[in-house]
Each structure stands twice: as C-alpha cells, then as structure tokens.
Amino acid sequence: MSADSFAASSLPIISTACVQWSPSKISPPKRVPKADDVTEMQTLLAALQDIDRQRTFLLNKAQRRCASTSSLSPQNKPRKTSPLSMVDRRLEQHRLATPAWDKAFPEDLTMCDACGKDVYVRTLKLHRDLECPLRLVKCQLCGVQYKANGQRDHDRDLCVVGRQRTKWLQLQADELQDICCLACAAIVAVRALSAHLNLDCVKRLVSCPNANLGCPRKDIPFDQLHDHEARECVVGKQREALLEASRTSNALVECDWCNRMVVKRHMLDHKEDECLMRERQCPNTHLGCREWVPVGDVDKHIKTACVVTLERHALAQHAQLKEALVVCRDCGAKVKARKLGLHQGASCVARLVPCVNAIHGCQAMLKHRDRHIHEHVDITPESRPTVRFASRNGHIRVGGGEDLKPPWCAEFWVWLLPKEDDVLYLMEEALRWQETIVETTPRLKSWQEKMKDLQTKLKLAKGRGGGGVAEAMKGMESEALAIEEGVSGCKAVIREARARVKSLVGDAATLLDTIQDESECETVESDVRRQAAQIQPTWAEEDLDVWGSVRRWQKALSESKEEEENVQHVKLLAKRMQLLKGIEERQKKDKDPRETARFLKQAKKELARVDDKLSKCVDVPLSLVQPALGFHTIASSTTSGIHLVMASTGSPGLHSFDKRAHFQADLPRARWVHVAFNATALSVVLFVDAVKADEAKGTFQLPMECIGADEKAFRGYLQEVRYWSETRSKDDLTHAMHEVLDPTATLRGYWTFEEGLGDFVDDMACRIPRSPCFHTEWIHYSIEIMQLLGDPPTPSFRQRNMCQVVTRRNFLASKHHARQTKLKCALGCGLECTSIPPHESFHPFRHSNLLFSTVEARLLERHHKLECPERTVLCRYSRLLTACG
Structure with missing residues (x-):
C-alpha cells in the first residue's frame, strides 16, 4: 500500500x-x-x-x-479594611484580652440566607463575600454576574x-x-x-479554448480538453472542412437552389447571374411590394402573391360588396351596403331619437318605432291601485328570511284612518266579541249543569253496586265525552272572546287618550254610545252605559277579577322570553360565526316548539297572550315588529326581542304620510315626510316576515314599501320619496302594489319571490276614492319608461275632468257638486236655480263647513253637537 x-x-x-x-x-x-x-x-x-x-x-x-483569623493579636499592624471588618477585629481583640470571655459570651452561629450553611456571626460577611457557593460573582471576560x-x-x-x-x-x-x-x-x-x-x-x-470563435461548450473536464479539441469542437470541424474543401475546388457539385451540376469554384457566379432560382425584387416595388422572388417565378408572384395585385383585387371586390344588399341589424331592412350608414342615421325605424318633448325637459332617448309608446300614454288614476288593510289581521307574507340587522331603512307610504273611525271600529269589534261572551255563557252553564247531573247519576250507580254498575258506566261514557267537549269548547270561546275584548278596548282607550281636545273626546264617546245602541238594541241601559263607553269599559275590565293563569302557560311564556334574550345576547357577541349560526338554528327550533306548545295549551292567539306591545303593526316577525301606535304611549315605535323604542311623535291622519325608520347599530331615527321627528337609542332589527301582522295589524291604505340594507340621509329621502326607483344592490325590497287584483304582490327589486296577501283589498283610484285619499303619492312603476311631460299633462287633464264631474254632497243635503262656468258665476239672479242646486267642486270643502244645511255645528246654548237642519 x-x-x-x-x-x-x-x-x-x-x-x-x-x-x-x-x-x-x-x-x-x-x-x-x-x-x-x-x-x-x-x-x-x-x-x-x-x-x-x-x-x-x-x-x-x-x-x-x-x-x-483565630491567631490575630492586637500587636499586629492593622490593615486598611472596611468599617464592618474593623468592628469584627475589635471584638476579636477584646475577646482575647478577656480571660472569661468564652464562658460569659459564647459565640453565636447563624445560617447563611443564600446557601443555608451555619457560620459564626463574626464571619458571616466574609462567608458571603468569598465562600458562599450561591454568591454572585462577575465574569472577568464578559462582565456578566453569575452564581x-x-x-x-x-x-x-x-x-x-x-x-x-x-x-x-x-x-x-x-x-x-x-x-x-x-x-x-x-x-x-x-x-x-x-x-x-x-x-x-x-x-x-x-470552457473550450475556441469559445470566442463559436464553440458553445463550457463544461469540459480539464483532463478531457485535448479529446474535445480533437473530436467534438465545432471550430475544429470547420477548419477540417475548409481544408478538405480546398482539395476539391474543381469538382462538380449540385446547386442547392436549382439542383444543376456546377463546377464548385464557379458556384458563386452561377448563383448571382445564371441560376433561375436566384431572387430579385418584385417589379411592383415602387407601388409598395417589398418581396424578393425567384427570377423564374416573377409572373406567378405578380398574379397570385403580390401585395399590389391583391390590393387591386380587394378594391374591386369591395366595390362589388358596396353595391350588394345587406340586412340592417337594427330593423332588418335590406339596403345597399354603401347606403347603410345613411339608412341607420336617417330612415331606420330602430334608430335612437330624442323624445318629442325634449324642449319641455324630457331627456329620454328611444327607438323611432317605439316613440309612440313613450310619448302617447294614457295613464288615468283608475289604473293605479292601492292596498287597503281593512281588518286587524290583514298582512302580506313576505318571507324574506331572517330579520335584517343594522344598518337598514324602511320606508312606508301610509294613509291612516282618523282616530274617531279607529275607535269606533275597535269598539264595534269589542261589542261583537262581547255578544259572543253573552251568548256562550248560558250554553256553558247548561253544559256544566249536565255535567253535575251526570256526576250525580254516577254516584248513585256506584252506591247501588252489583253488576249493573259497569253497564251504566259504559252508557255514560259517550254522554260524558260530549259534555266535556261542550264545556271545553265554550270555555275556549269565552277565553278567546275575553282576550280580544280586553285587547280591543285597551287599544281604543289608548287612541282616545291621544286626542287632546276634550270636546272631541266627548263626541267620540257619544258616537260609541250611539253605535252600541244600534248594534245591540236589546241590551239593558246599564250594560250599554258600560259597554257603550270606552273609558268605563276599560275601567270595568281593569277592576274585574281575572281567572288564575295556567301554570304551564306561565312557564312556557317565561321559557319563550328566555330563548329570545339568549338569541339577542348571542347575536351581540358573535365571536365564532359558525358556533353562533349553530346556536341560532337550535334556538329557533326550540322557539318554534315552544310556540306550538303555547298554541295547544292556550286557546287564545299568542299575540294576545303576550304583554301588549302595540297595534297598527305595519311590519312584523317572530321576534321584531314596527308599530305605528305603541300600547303604552300611543305614539309610533318598534321592538326587537324584549327591547322597545318609543318616538315622541304623532303621525298625521286622513292623508298620505311618508314614514321612514332609519336604523344604525346604536339608534333608530323616525322621519315623517322626510323630516326628522325623533330618535331612540338601541339596536333593532327589521322584520322580514310580514308586512302587517296576523293580529293587531295596520288599518288603512298602503301605497309603497321600501326596504334598504343601508341608512338613508334626509336628502336621499326627500329626493326619492315621490320618485320611481331603479333596482340597486342595497334595495332589499320594493313593493308598489300595482297588481290591482289577485292574491299575490311582486317585489320590484327582484329579491323576494311573489308574496301572498291575506285579508287585504285592492282599491283603485276612482273619483270617489281620490276625494277620500287624494292623489297617489308616487307615480306608477310602469311610468319609469314613459314621457314625464305627457304623464304630467294627462294627470292635469284627469284632475280637470274630475272637477267637472257631478257628485252629491257627502253630508246628504241633496246638492250636486259641479264646476260653474266663470262668466255665469257672476250673474246670480240670472242663474239662481243653478246656484241653489249645485256647488263648485273646488268649493266642496267650504260647502261642507259653512253652507251645507246637514253640517254639524255647535249649539250656542249647550255643548252638544247637533245637525244644523
């Protein structure tokens, strides 16, 4: 190795x-x-x-x-120490100088508060400074203190x-x-x-050494560089090719343009002068063609591909197309292509033109063929309907989902009946239900007597004993069931009648208290007494004195001893109120949207079950069982409501769950009134005819279930309802209250009630499906209705595409026509109301018969107050009202 x-x-x-x-x-x-x-x-x-x-x-x-330390002596030379160590030193010297020191003053031991070790008191400081393992010392390198x-x-x-x-x-x-x-x-x-x-x-x-000459390789291993230069380098191959080509310059090679065999060294001359495939500029270069074409294909290029030739052909073709017939895309007429622009601007029936009344202010642009639809309209008042809520249970089931949270705005065009008519209606209904109580009470007593007789028979049968008891019991079962059904039915009718009487009389008393003029209150009371005598002429005078007076009847109801409430009924009401409070509190917190939605779904299911149980255990409608909130309810849901009259104050208000808001305002009656509730997260503002009336603090929701209510609904006429998911300013309300609206993103509901017939109404905002109507009537603006209600407060929704000038002109014409129509005096004097020509009105002697038999329509109100012999006046000798005739 x-x-x-x-x-x-x-x-x-x-x-x-x-x-x-x-x-x-x-x-x-x-x-x-x-x-x-x-x-x-x-x-x-x-x-x-x-x-x-x-x-x-x-x-x-x-x-x-x-x-x-123990061997120190006083003779030793003192050193510079701290004051504390000097004290210890003197104590030590004194101890050594005193023979009996140890016996008289034994040394005390103490415990270090850091490490817990027992040390002498005199050495405690030395222990803390130098010996204690838990003392803080400073690092000499970084300056940090540590134990x-x-x-x-x-x-x-x-x-x-x-x-x-x-x-x-x-x-x-x-x-x-x-x-x-x-x-x-x-x-x-x-x-x-x-x-x-x-x-x-x-x-x-x-990199390759020949990289600057064109070789692209830059990732060659250093030990393989020689092999690359010999075998793979592009520059090397080109050099070899040039060397090889120099050896064969006189050989015949094929021209790569025309495929002819040419001497290699003459190839360049051949391609420049002789080759038929050499390229030259097009002959139409001076006309715009920039193509280079082979010499042999010049004719073909000029005929087929030359830009100049193609443009000539296109111009010729375009001239032919201009003379061809084309179809106008607006009207469908066939015209020559070159005249299409003239046709669309001057003679096309579908061209856009201004309204003929543009000089009078109409800014509409419409198709020429549809101009008559826009300009020639015939909108008569009879074609405009309105909805009348005649009873206390009239409502429109909107079904718009959950109640709308703030911000929101609700606008209503309402026509409220006079307070005197409302009081008379409520007292009439109360008398009808009181009559039901009077008629049902004897039947209940008879059923109760039958029940007592049946119980007596049952006791006698049990007292006899024997086998005949079972047969007697079987025979009495069917009779007992019939008697029990009769008793329960009579009790249910009486309970409902009493609840309705209490509600009707209470509402009538609330309305009567809002009348400021005492003489007018006395007049209403006398009318109520006269109405009671007409409806129930057979009742005794004592009963009519009570039931023919609002205040006496209200006092009698408040003093009467009510039956003890059912315990189950009270528990269900308490549980219902608890559920409503829980829903309101959860909606305020709303920390987790998913958990909140799950809780609200379960709570609403439970609320529906509680309402179902209440309807089964109590024979009275739920709205009559609950504490009185208000009446003339114009919008309602399970948890919220908007009331034009609150039960406690007689003024407008609203409620959500258990919260209530009262507005210090009195709505005008017997005329069209625009009422708007503008709600934010902190308060609700009431606008009457676009004027701020009052403001109430609190958070309230907009009811999206019904317009009106199942019980204690609004009574009067309703022209328009608008729901917004935003707040509206005073300027917005003033500008739009008499106008037709276009659907917008924030317009959640828009009902104009223009159907005129049927049991359904449509939402013009196209957000809510068709809504069914219950206990309502369609009223059209006839001349008699216009005398009662006046002109419609808003134009028809169909008029949004009609000429405003023509619409206004027709409206004025219809008003003139109404003034020319003959009508009888509403007080019954027999005179007819008509218009008298101006030149005849100045000659009373010439037309005395006409003057004594007619009165001008525009002076009808004056006739009712000052001239009609059937008018009601105040007697000068008493405070009673009497007819002048």
Whole structure:
C-alpha cells in the first residue's frame, strides 16, 4: 500500500453536502486571518491569562485570611479594611484580652440566607463575600454576574468571549484539517480546497479554448480538453472542412437552389447571374411590394402573391360588396351596403331619437318605432291601485328570511284612518266579541249543569253496586265525552272572546287618550254610545252605559277579577322570553360565526316548539297572550315588529326581542304620510315626510316576515314599501320619496302594489319571490276614492319608461275632468257638486236655480263647513253637537 493511498484512506472524507467541490459551483476561498487579527487575538489571550492569575491570587489570599483569623493579636499592624471588618477585629481583640470571655459570651452561629450553611456571626460577611457557593460573582471576560457554583456552566455555555474564543480556535483547527477531494482524490487542507477546485483539480470544468470563435461548450473536464479539441469542437470541424474543401475546388457539385451540376469554384457566379432560382425584387416595388422572388417565378408572384395585385383585387371586390344588399341589424331592412350608414342615421325605424318633448325637459332617448309608446300614454288614476288593510289581521307574507340587522331603512307610504273611525271600529269589534261572551255563557252553564247531573247519576250507580254498575258506566261514557267537549269548547270561546275584548278596548282607550281636545273626546264617546245602541238594541241601559263607553269599559275590565293563569302557560311564556334574550345576547357577541349560526338554528327550533306548545295549551292567539306591545303593526316577525301606535304611549315605535323604542311623535291622519325608520347599530331615527321627528337609542332589527301582522295589524291604505340594507340621509329621502326607483344592490325590497287584483304582490327589486296577501283589498283610484285619499303619492312603476311631460299633462287633464264631474254632497243635503262656468258665476239672479242646486267642486270643502244645511255645528246654548237642519 503506497503512502499516498494510506494518507488518503486515513484522513477523514468530507461529504459533498458540506464541501462543494464542483468547479462550476465552488465558493470563494475563505479569508485568511491578517497579521493585525492575529496580534489582537494574542493580546486577548494574554489578558485572559492575566485575569485567571489575579483570580487565583485573590482566592488563595482569602483562604489564608480565614485560616489565620483565630491567631490575630492586637500587636499586629492593622490593615486598611472596611468599617464592618474593623468592628469584627475589635471584638476579636477584646475577646482575647478577656480571660472569661468564652464562658460569659459564647459565640453565636447563624445560617447563611443564600446557601443555608451555619457560620459564626463574626464571619458571616466574609462567608458571603468569598465562600458562599450561591454568591454572585462577575465574569472577568464578559462582565456578566453569575452564581459562584455555576462558573463552569457559564464559562462553557454563557460567556460570550469564551464562546467566541472557542469558536475561533475550532475554526482554525477545522481549516487546517486535511481532506480528500471527491473529484480527483487529492489530499488538500480545508482552507486550500477552494483554490484547489478552481485552479489545480484535473477534474475541474473549463470552457473550450475556441469559445470566442463559436464553440458553445463550457463544461469540459480539464483532463478531457485535448479529446474535445480533437473530436467534438465545432471550430475544429470547420477548419477540417475548409481544408478538405480546398482539395476539391474543381469538382462538380449540385446547386442547392436549382439542383444543376456546377463546377464548385464557379458556384458563386452561377448563383448571382445564371441560376433561375436566384431572387430579385418584385417589379411592383415602387407601388409598395417589398418581396424578393425567384427570377423564374416573377409572373406567378405578380398574379397570385403580390401585395399590389391583391390590393387591386380587394378594391374591386369591395366595390362589388358596396353595391350588394345587406340586412340592417337594427330593423332588418335590406339596403345597399354603401347606403347603410345613411339608412341607420336617417330612415331606420330602430334608430335612437330624442323624445318629442325634449324642449319641455324630457331627456329620454328611444327607438323611432317605439316613440309612440313613450310619448302617447294614457295613464288615468283608475289604473293605479292601492292596498287597503281593512281588518286587524290583514298582512302580506313576505318571507324574506331572517330579520335584517343594522344598518337598514324602511320606508312606508301610509294613509291612516282618523282616530274617531279607529275607535269606533275597535269598539264595534269589542261589542261583537262581547255578544259572543253573552251568548256562550248560558250554553256553558247548561253544559256544566249536565255535567253535575251526570256526576250525580254516577254516584248513585256506584252506591247501588252489583253488576249493573259497569253497564251504566259504559252508557255514560259517550254522554260524558260530549259534555266535556261542550264545556271545553265554550270555555275556549269565552277565553278567546275575553282576550280580544280586553285587547280591543285597551287599544281604543289608548287612541282616545291621544286626542287632546276634550270636546272631541266627548263626541267620540257619544258616537260609541250611539253605535252600541244600534248594534245591540236589546241590551239593558246599564250594560250599554258600560259597554257603550270606552273609558268605563276599560275601567270595568281593569277592576274585574281575572281567572288564575295556567301554570304551564306561565312557564312556557317565561321559557319563550328566555330563548329570545339568549338569541339577542348571542347575536351581540358573535365571536365564532359558525358556533353562533349553530346556536341560532337550535334556538329557533326550540322557539318554534315552544310556540306550538303555547298554541295547544292556550286557546287564545299568542299575540294576545303576550304583554301588549302595540297595534297598527305595519311590519312584523317572530321576534321584531314596527308599530305605528305603541300600547303604552300611543305614539309610533318598534321592538326587537324584549327591547322597545318609543318616538315622541304623532303621525298625521286622513292623508298620505311618508314614514321612514332609519336604523344604525346604536339608534333608530323616525322621519315623517322626510323630516326628522325623533330618535331612540338601541339596536333593532327589521322584520322580514310580514308586512302587517296576523293580529293587531295596520288599518288603512298602503301605497309603497321600501326596504334598504343601508341608512338613508334626509336628502336621499326627500329626493326619492315621490320618485320611481331603479333596482340597486342595497334595495332589499320594493313593493308598489300595482297588481290591482289577485292574491299575490311582486317585489320590484327582484329579491323576494311573489308574496301572498291575506285579508287585504285592492282599491283603485276612482273619483270617489281620490276625494277620500287624494292623489297617489308616487307615480306608477310602469311610468319609469314613459314621457314625464305627457304623464304630467294627462294627470292635469284627469284632475280637470274630475272637477267637472257631478257628485252629491257627502253630508246628504241633496246638492250636486259641479264646476260653474266663470262668466255665469257672476250673474246670480240670472242663474239662481243653478246656484241653489249645485256647488263648485273646488268649493266642496267650504260647502261642507259653512253652507251645507246637514253640517254639524255647535249649539250656542249647550255643548252638544247637533245637525244644523
């Protein structure tokens, strides 16, 4: 075995993962320490050694001092010590000078608070400073303090200077280690490996010497460079080819253009002057063709491929196409192609043209053939319907999903009936239900008497005994079931009637309290008394005095002793309220959306089950069982509602779960009113006719289940409903309240109620499917309805594409026509209301009969208040109202 191979086998082999020996990927050589760095390192080592010597000297000195403490004498020369050590020294001198010191004052032992060792009190400071293994000492190298017993760990792991010194020494040792080159197996030092791989290794990759002449090879091993130059180099092959070609210059070779045999040394002259395939410029170069074509194919090129020729053919073809008939894509008419632009701009029936009323302000652009649809419209008031909510259970089942969280805005165009009409309606319904109670109570008593008789018979049969008891029991079972059904049915009817009477009378009392004029309240009370006498003429005067007065009936209901509530009913109501509070609190937190959605789904299922149990255990509707919130409900859901009259204040409000908001505002009645609720995360603002009325604090949701309600619904006329998923400013409401809207991303619902018939309404925002209507009526704007309601507050949705000028013109014409129509006086005096020509109105004697039998339509209100003999006036001698006639 040779020495080289032995050395190579005995030295450690560095893996390729650690050393990149490939010449193409070799890293630059590491920096060799300079002389200044070596001097600095030597100075550092000398300082470290000096620190170690001082430390050893101080430790030995401390040990000697501790050992000689007992042999100190007063004659010894004092040394400079700290004040505390001077005290200890004087105590020691005094002890030695006193013969009986040890017996009288024995030395006390104390425990070190750091290490727990027992030491003399006089040596405690020396122990803490020099001997305690847990004392803090300062490293002489890095200046860090550490415990004395952790010196070894500090020097090995924590000391920065020590680790840097160790790392530097290890680096020097690693760089001086010999390793084997994986490419050529040469033995080199680690620090010299990079230079070896770049300069000395026979396996390093180098470029071809002929690279500047065109050879692309740059990854040739150095020991194979000679073979590459001899066999593979492109430049070498070209040189050989040139040498070979010089030997055969007079040989016949084939022209690679025309395939003719030509002497090789004449090939260049042949290609320039004789070859038929030599290329020349096209003869139409001066006209724009830049092609070079073979001499033999010039004619073919001019006929088939020349750009000039092709352009000539294209122009000729284009001229033919212009004379061809084409179809207008707008109207479908056939015209010549060259006249298509003129046709589309002047004679096409589908061209866009401005409205004929553009000079009056219409900015619409429409097709010429559809212009009559836009310009000639006949929108009469009769074609515009509205929805009437006549009863307390009218509603539209919207089914828009979950209630909308803030921000949201809800707009309603409503026409509320006068408060007097509302009170009369509520009291009429209360009288109907009171009549039900009066009629059902005797039947209940008769069923109860039958039950008592049956129980008496059953006791007698049991008292006789014998085998006939079982037969008697079987015969009585069917009779007992019929009696029990009769009793339970009568009780259910009476309970529902009492609940409805209480709700109706309470709502009527709330409305009556909102009437500020006391004389008007007395008038309403007298009308209620007269209505009760007309509906129930057979009742006694005592009953009519109570049931014919809102306040007396309300007082009687509040003073009456109610039946004890069912315990199960109370528990279910408490559980329902607990579920509603839990849903509200969870929606406020909403930390984990998935967990919140899962909780809400389970809670709503449980809420549906509780409502189902309530409907089974109580014969009264759920809305009548719960505490009174409000009526004239215009939007409702299971957990939320918007009420135009709250039960406690008589003003508008809304509720979500168990929270309520009241607005200090009174909505106008007997006219169209725009009511808007604008909700943010902190408050809700009420706008009446785009004017801010009041603001209430709290977070409330927009009900998306019903417009109206199953119970205590809004009574009146409803023209439009708009739901937004954003808040609307006062300017937005003012600008859009009388306009037709276009569907937008934030418009969640838009109902204009223009169907006019059927049981379904459509959402013009195309967000919610068709919604069924329950207990509602379609009312069209006839002349009588317009006298009652006035003009529609918003235009028809169909008018968004109609000319606004023509629409306005037709509207004014219809208003003029209505003024010319003859109508009878609404108070019943027999006069007809019509329009009198202006020139006739100035001659009362000539047309006296006409004046006494007619009145102008525009003066109808004046006639009702001042001229009609059937008008109601206040008697000058009493406060009672009486008819003037």
